[in-house]
Amino acid sequence: MIDIEGAFDRLASSSFRRKLKLRGRELAYLQTWGLDRVMEQGRKFIDERLAPAAPRNDGRQTPWGNHPIFVAQHATATCCRGCLEKVHEIKKGHELTPDEKSYVLQAIQRWLEEQN
Numbered sequence: 757m758i759d760i761e762g763a764f765d766r767l768a769s770s771s772f773r774r775k776l777k778l779r780g781r782e783l784a785y786l787q788t789w790g791l792d793r794v795m796e797q798g799r800k801f802i803d804e805r806l807a808p809a810a811p812r813n814d815g816r817q818t819p820w821g822n823h824p825i826f827v828a829q830h831a832t833a834t835c836c837r838g839c840l841e842k843v844h845e846i847k848k849g850h851e852l853t854p855d856e857k858s859y860v861l862q863a864i865q866r867w868l869e870e871q872n
Contacts, residue, residue, distance in 0.1 A: 778871035
């Protein structure tokens, strides 16, 4: 796992990741419910969809919209285990450790704070 600054440097060099922004109903959801509530929901999404050693439908498990966490996951390359390995150097094939989950949530929260 690389440091968060290094990860955000990598994300900044990706034209695909840079173009993702929080808009419309996802932005309104964040503004209405607040960052704490959204991150609480995000913890549940990460536990269920990303943390298992072999997530169901890996590579396709994260929707593109309908929740600010999903948009943030694509923007921060925390959407699937392949992106997590490529950008953040968190290897596939094992259940995410508490430190790795915390790192993923930190990346998502930082991106959401920049959007709000």
